[in-house]
Amino acid sequence: MTRLRAKVWLEKDGVPVLGDGRAVLLETIDKEGSIHRAAGKLGMSYRHAWGIIQKINRAWGEGVVHSTKGGKEGGKTELTTSGRALLKEYHKKAAALDRFLK
Amino acid sequence: MTRLRAKVWLEKDGVPVLGDGRAVLLETIDKEGSIHRAAGKLGMSYRHAWGIIQKINRAWGEGVVHSTKGGKEGGKTELTTSGRALLKEYHKKAAALDRFLK
DNA sequence: TAACGTTATGCTTTACAAAGCATAACGGAT
């Protein structure tokens, strides 16, 4: 009936980098290979998804995705090595905390 | 440099009841004996503090404070037994999680 | 070269929390 809940996020130099929502966005981009499709799948505007990625990049100091424009499919986006490392660090820490919340 | 942070709160039936900000407000009211002075001390409008208390009451199902109007001092507010119990439960759980975050 | 799907951005509109403003009520003290 009454329960403790927690919202968890990674910070770098006091600036928020990655929380649950952002992590899901990056994962969906990774799966879909496109910001556009990821945003659609998550019911979020492309504009907003793109803005979030800019924020992550600025906070993290390195690009978490690499995009190309044009071509057969119109373009694509994939996670950088740095982006994958970030996701991994977040999941590792967040999972430990989740286990603790029981 | 990069660090995991968490915001913690108590929920009842899925509705947020008490987080860090609200807990500090209740504690300050307890210490000051007045919503008005507590709000001032926390740099928050009385109006806002009052609104927060309404939300806590609704979410928690019981009044967390008891107030009286008028009189020598203008009025006063103190925590109810239920309010103290709520604070205690929150602190107990939140403290355990804080220890974990290291 | 025209079409297509996506990346990339600027600007406007919504949605909502917090702040701020205003006013009534209360009851002891003067």
Place this chain on the structure above:
DNA sequence: ATCCGTTATGCTTTGTAAAGCATAACGTTA
């Protein structure tokens, strides 16, 4: 009866995150 400090609320303004709208650019394919 008046003053004072606080409780109690309604209404308006501000600030900020998200949504929405519009447009340009890009490179393969038909």
